Amino acid sequence: MIAACLKWSAATGGWSAADQAALELGLQHAERTGTDCVAVTVGPAAAAGALGEALACGASRAVHVVVDGDLPSWDTAVALSAAVAEAITVWCGDYSADRGSGSVPAYLAALRHCEQALGVVEARPGSLPFEVLRRLDGGRRERVSVTGPAVVSVEGAAARLRRASLRAQLADHSARLTTVAGPPADHLDAPVVAYRPxxxxxxxxxxxxxxxxxxxxxxxxxxxxxxxxxxxxxxxxxxxxxxxxxxxxxxxxxxxxxxxxx
Amino acid sequence: MTAPTTTTGPGGDVTGPHLTDADVVVVGGGPAGSCAALVAARAGLRVVLLERGPFPGSKNMYGGVVYPRILDQLIPQWWTQAPVQRWITRRSTMLLTDTQAMSVDFRSQAWAAAPHNGATAVRPEWDRWLAEEAAAAGAQVVCSTTVTGLLRDGHRIVGVRTDRPDGDLTARVVVACDGVNSFLAKQAGLYEHADAAHYTVGVKETLALPKATIDERFNVRDRDGVDIEILGGTGGVNGGAFLYTNLESVSVGVVLKVPKLAAQQRRPEEIIAALKAHPAITPLVDGGELVEYSAHLIPEAGLAMMPKVVADGMVVAGDAAALCLAAGIWLEGVNFAMASGMYAGESVVEAVRAGDVSETGLAGYRRRLADSFVLRDHRKLRRAPSLVLSDRVQHRYPPMIANTIERMFRVDNPAPKPGLRRILAEERKRAGVRVRDLARDAWDAMRTFG
Known part of the structure; x- marks a missing residue:
């Protein structure tokens, strides 16, 4: 099983370009290896609509860990790790649409005791082992071989998410969406609005x-x-x-x- | 869902099963589209709202104030949930020449209390809120989807074609709310001809300033806001200008008649820069950090450009139907869009329930528009756009009035004060205004606004 972890943002009503790239690479990976791709998100009830888009794009099923508020990165990783326990490779975006710290993929790798490749700019996922190219400081690149279970975080330019067909967009995906209760979250007093400097x-x-x-x-x-x-x-x-x-x-x-x- | 069996041509002709994917497909997630979808979904129809942007409102802008009282009929106590920046409590009409400014300023604290009068809002927030209301009522909102054409069964419109794979969507009625340059209304043959003279281009800069600075400069506090509509300040291009307050920003911009702008070969941003440098405007916007620059066409000719709004299987609402009121002291668009969308929704529900979605079956839409403020205001103010944008009102009267007032208040001792009638006569001659033209315009103004 391949997993794609997505962070829904109330401010934008969607995912970051990096999360979209993660989903696309997760879908490609599942297609090339003949396995399922599961889209997972930790977020409020409103995030379910965005998971419907992931299903429309071709994800086999989706898991929505419902939390009513915001979670620290570690708690988010803990909530995700239970949902992606069976996944061989977990694809994540390297930043979220709400300007998060981007630390969840590393925490997730630590929790899973598996390999990690963070800040990936190019990948051709397939059967293990496969190579990815990650960005280093100073304009340098590093080619990394993924040899076993791993968490891979990708930049937005790594892939462009395919367009779902209109029929798939309009279809009822509720049967393939699993909803589980997440841990209690820190409640936000202020309404979430788009970021403005x-x-x-x-x-x-x-x-x-x-x-x-x-x-x-x-x-x-x-x-x-x-x-x-x-x-x-x-x-x-x-x-x-x-x-x-x-x-x-x-x-x-x-x-x-x-x-x-x- | 049942796919059409055959499609041909750019828009496609559809024959085959008459079952449809939806009862209503609404094209465009602006105020008109969301209100139409909201009404139809509440009535239990299967509604799909298609929006080409990544979320409703992401591509929309406006240049003034939302007057949302029409929402009383759709969303009770809308003011408790609507994403408003400031409630307008000061309304100012300003006349500018190169060095002079004259304002008529009105303030009403009654407008600060519910149900309010007008508000400033950020359109991506406002439109998204309305679309969420439609979705909550049961409409299916599909974003990032561009409608590229109409599907037809003979003359009858039976759906739309989108840019998504497998993207044809059949419906009993199409509600076209696809904005000022409505390709759907044009493709349906509802616009007789397009004339650039019927359009203006609105260009706007949003400048971030601290709330305390805005409150101090505009003499307001809390969520009170100011709307300044300006005659002049457009660098000799026919049109107008505006300045209004958001919570932590001000929006300043111009509305320019397209052929005049093209003829003068001016860049809109140069005209805004000159407006911001005017001594009456600079103290209000000084130090603001540019956070947004946007531009949009406006259908300003009113009844003169309005298309047919009903066809077999389709109605047109909002800017797509040129339902924007540009009448000098009244500049309104969003309320006309919301109202026309609401009436479109009601008429579609009526037609679908009656089983007749032909032009005749949808005629209730035209009747609702005609009986409401939407067309009554347009009919009453039908002469206003040409009068307000005429060369005399734009270029001759502002200096005539400003010079008259300057001389009226100027103290030229030891010369004695001249009589007002003499000043006015001299300034009229200096501005090159003939008495008969002045009388004719005054009569026109009386008939238009009286």
Whole structure:
């Protein structure tokens, strides 16, 4: 069995491009190895509609672990691991549509005690072993051989999800959708809305002509701002980081952004 | 589901079994489409709502205020759940020349309380909310699906063809809410001719500013908002401009007559840049960070461009039917879309239940439009678009009025104050306005707005 883990986002009403790529590669993998592809998600009741799309695209069945709220990455991985226990290969997106930390695939691999290949940009899944290409820092790539049970997280460009037929979109998929109750979640007090950067007031660029104003915006002709290295005790270092974020406009009124989610 | 047995041509002719995949297929997940789907689904019909964007509203924009009171009939106490940015409590009409500005400003705190009057909203949020209401009523919403043509059985429209594999969908009635440039209405032969002069292009920048800054600059607080409609500020291109407040952003933009814009070979973003640099506008938008730039065609000619709205097996609603009211002081579109969608839904239910979805069976739609504000407002204000977009109203009256007022308030001591009648006569001559044209326009305005 092959599994594709998908993270539904209330803000976008769908999955990230990376999750779509994961589903496509999961479907290809199942087709080439003659096995089933199971789509799994951990999310609220509204996520069931998106799983219907996965079934329309060709997933054999889907598992919806219902949680009413948000789970930390580790808890999400625990909930997923039970649903994908029989899977040989688990395909995940390397980021979710709600700007999560992208840490679930690594946690999932740890829980399953299996291989992991994270940040994959190219894959031709098939019978074991098969190779994938993953991104490294500095523009380098690493070719990795997947030799056994594994969790593979992929970037959005790794594959384009096939289009389901209209008939499949309209079909009733409820018989192939299994719903299980998940662990209690942290409830969100605020409604989930689309992410928008914090509004801030910008000074108008100086300059008599457009070219000067563009230059002022781009800081052309001025030395590039170099990184600052300081050696401080942790509390002082944390204060220095917060101060810098405030000066650069990423943090206002002393409010820190919310913590990372799955 | 039963697939058609044969299809031919770009749109396809369908013959064969008369069972259909759905009772109603609604094309377009904007306000018109969602309201039509909501009404039909609530009546128990099998409804499929097709949207070409990844979610309803993802491709939509507007340039002003939503007036949602028509929703009283569809969603009781809609204001408790609708995704509103601000409730409009200040309405300002501004006249701009290159260096002058004159405003008529009105504020009513009554509009801050339910059921409110108008609101600003983010269309992707607003349209998605309405589509979710339709889905909750039982409509099946299918996104990322573009309708590429109509399916026909002889003259009768019996469904749509989409860009998905195996993508033909038969239905007893098609409700075309596919927007201003409605390919379905054109393919059905409902538009007699297309004339670029009937369209304007709306172009908008959304500028992020802190809420406290917006509240201070626009003299509002809490969720109160401001809508400023502007005559002038369009760089000599016939049209208008607007500025309104969202919660943490302001939207500033222009609406430009397409042939005039093309003739002047101006870029809309240059015109918006000049508008933002106007001394009356700069203090309101200064420092705003551009977070969105969008543009959209607007069907502004009212009755003059309205297509036939009913065919055998199909009705047309919203912008697709040119149901947008552009009458100078009244600029409304979303409410006309929601109302026409609602009436389309009611008429389709009536026709399906009666077993007659021919043009005659669907005639209730035309009757509902005619009996409601949708066509009554358009008929009453039918002269408004040509009057408001005329060269005199656009280019001669604004400087005439602004110069008259400037001289009225200017203190030229030791010269004594001139009489208002003399100033007006001099400024009329300076603006090149003939008395008989002024009288004719005043008469037209009386007949139009009176």
């Amino acid at each position: 914090r509004a801030r007031q910008l000074p108008a660029p100086a300059g008599a002509v457009a070219l000067d104003r563009i230059g002022a915006i781009l800081h052309s002709g001025t030395p590039a701002r170099r990184g600052e290295t300081v050696e401080l005790e942790p509390p002082a270092a944390a204060a220095a980081i917060l101060d810098a974020l405030t000066r650069w406009g990423y943090r206002a009124g002393g409010a820190a952004p919310g913590g990372a989610t799955s």
